[in-house]
Amino acid sequence: MKNSGNTIFITGGTSGIGRGIAEAFHRLGNQVIISGRRKALLDEVTQANPGMHGIELDIQDPQQIKAVAAQLVKNFPKLNVLFNNAGIMPFDDAAGEIDDHVAVATVTTNLLGPVRMTSALLPHLKQQKDAVIIHNSSVLAFVPLAGTAVYSATKAAMHSYSLSQRFMLAGTGVRVVEIAPPWVDTDLVFKSGDSRAMPLSDFIAATMRGLESGTDEVYVEQIQALRDNPGSDEHTFVNAFNQSLKENPIPTGH
Template structure:
């Protein structure tokens, strides 16, 4: 993926990693289009970043998705990069009396079906474009999960596997498929406490390191992963999975 001169669509671009990526790529001279569910946030962000465009989009709404895709196709024919970033995270206590599937269904609808719908709607717009790239935001928790976020971690494990298959199917098409696997970062993904948690990596630091990896084409097998997360990535292969899992999920 080239670092500048692109036309980039970022779903879930109104907060957290999505917004930070949008602003970082915007500052590098890319034409940025963001989507999100809250119009007020879209207006604030595009107002703060002249030239950036925003569309209200709920990925669970097929009609809205089709309308936005048609509008993007019409207004931004140079689109060549799609970043599927929209996602939600919730903890779940599966052993509690009264537990039900509501939270799991919300996560699957956004993190799994939302990715598939996004790809179906927008991938045809970038295929055949020069320097085409599809990137999706996963998580280092895909490789060693936190047991208190079971469906979230499973949704990212699904994404990792799904992207491998997508990358293989597109192997004869000049379209790069990348997987962004963040560690624990100071965003509001799990609530406002995470944004100030000193155990989490500051968001500006994470984005700076990601941009450097992209610019240097340092993403083996299409995976954008910080050095500190490689132990989790290869835990099964290196025989350290059990130790890492218990360190992350103490009794």
């Protein structure tokens, strides 16, 4: 995709990857609009980046999604890029009882949120030049982390959805791009400085290069083996991956 001259809406843009990507695009001269649930955080980010706009949005609320989509089309008629970034990553126990409220919130935020947001904006995006939909999935779409079973499942679903949507939109002028981050040192789980986590600045730089390259999937070289995992012997790979993390757990801040 082109790296400047866009009008870009980013969900979950007040922290972590969302904020990093928003600020990177902002520095390149794009019109950037971010959303989040907390006005104070929106104000903090937009004040630090003059010219950036913020819109309050609870991505779990389908009526808010429709209202925000209508507001965006009215106030930013040149909107041509949607970045579905908002997500939550609660730990769970697939071998025991999973809190239903947390499970529903995870599915609603990580899967239904992007589906609804995309659906609401697609009629407008189809009328734009250089229109792009970016879905933020995860390396866990390909190799699930057993301790975040529901989260991993939602990201696998987003990968599948991206593949289907890309096929269905072929010839419409709307591109579908999937970003599959590795473990990035953000507060999605716990910003710990763990050496296994990719520094946010490094990830943003690599991702911006990937987006500019025009590839349909953007992921860093370090996760190539995990991206290539799906196959008839994936159980062995997944078990080994999870065993290694069981022996050296991801810090959660608790």
